[in-house]
Amino acid sequence: MAKIIECVPNISEGRRPEVVEQIVDTLRARPDVKLLDYSSDADHNRTVVTVVGEPQAVKEAMVDFVGKALELIDLRYHQGQHPRMGAVDVIPFIPIKEVSVEEAVQLSKELAETLYQKYQIPSFLYESSASADHRKNLANLRKGEFEGMKDKVRTKEFTPDYGDDVHESFGITAIGARPFLVAFNINLATDNLEVANQVARAVRHLSGGLRYVKAMGVRLDDRGIVQVSMNLTDFTKTPIYRVFELVKLEAARYGVEIVGSEVIGMVPMAALVNTANWYLRTEDFNIEQVLESRLME
């Protein structure tokens, strides 16, 4: 498995496990992709699925997956706290290993084309695949939700990239390529939330910090400390070690030390290998020197 891509489809069903299982079974049925995780939220009435494999295999798996969701989910009867516009609400493709953003964009377009040809399901391309700047952001596309989509797709700004009307029961989906998102939190040796907030403001893109960092301060009541809670939206361009060192520097300005950090959920090997290599100051290190990298070929 030289090339690896991840796909994290969100389906608008989180209350009927028998429906979720049937949809997820379409992925289990394929020996060439691996279902890594899926978790349902009843309040949101939504399930987030994670599958990985070679790009073409993952794309083909998603065709079956969406077909089954079309069969079993009717958005006209869907209620939940999470905004949604489609039975499969969003389909992001995330390069993991030896896949470029361009390839992931191409894959997202191929899937969108197939879904329209095979099932007449319309779609918006979003994130790196978007056809215009105002269509990159998922929240922008989804505003108005399923109920408001019929009117929205008739406006010039929001004509679907594939199809021209909303599917009666399925709605419309967003398909696109985006980088892997690393959830990374740094705990500070203080109970002063204002310090965490100041550090968050210093490191995040929104207020002048690093381009691919979202951050906010939060209180960890049970431990009596505060945390800079972050999403690293492209670790290949804003690497973990740089975020860590900048937080350390900004916290030190208040005389505050870092007590620890947390990686929430999964992280690609490359993110940690690059971090190790930076601290070790290696010259000419190649990721193929990592034994496990060779094993996956």
Place this chain on the structure above:
Amino acid sequence: MAKIIECVPNISEGRRPEVVEQIVDTLRARPDVKLLDYSSDADHNRTVVTVVGEPQAVKEAMVDFVGKALELIDLRYHQGQHPRMGAVDVIPFIPIKEVSVEEAVQLSKELAETLYQKYQIPSFLYESSASADHRKNLANLRKGEFEGMKDKVRTKEFTPDYGDDVHESFGITAIGARPFLVAFNINLATDNLEVANQVARAVRHLSGGLRYVKAMGVRLDDRGIVQVSMNLTDFTKTPIYRVFELVKLEAARYGVEIVGSEVIGMVPMAALVNTANWYLRTEDFNIEQVLESRLME
């Protein structure tokens, strides 16, 4: 592939590629193991082979591999610079992922037993598998080489662990479990070899340093700097970051900075992931959070 073990058999043939190919083909023929590398040295008349896979699969592959070497190599006609005592001279098993030293030791004994039952090939258990302290070190066992083995195995200290005499054409082999060896060099911003030697003495086990470090100073003539050249013989107990930080500390005593480092050859993912986690001060990080770790299951 949840459990991964590596095996690095050395064969006493490095001049006849057609013989090496036939022996290595026994590994290529198995879909359940992966041949990572093999390289022959004509002066040494020896070939080093690297194969990985699940423990039982690797063990079974080694039975075929040794069988083919027995068929094609006659040590009575072997000459080369490298000391040797067997057609397959040594068979180390190296835990890579989710394999304990105890499991690797058990595997080495199973292989030794099978080789004796099936081919009447005798063996010494060495390193972690050794039956006595004076039999841990390969050089100790091999002293006297093929030509002297017939007498040596009659002494009390060197009775084989399996069999009681030397095989007429094959000789005797050493089988054992040992940790992965990481070749790690650190380059210093000075042309003074004495600084590299002093730092090497400070960090290596032999002269009072870290337990699983071998080190010496070498001159990099083309760059006009010196290097602390090291072998880390058990990175799970003496991790890479500790070696790096200690070298940094000791070099600083001479006012010398680290300019860079080199990892030579392969390194298990865990060695770099642990290093990243140490610098990032993560709390409760589990290697299963590394996406590629899940992919290999």
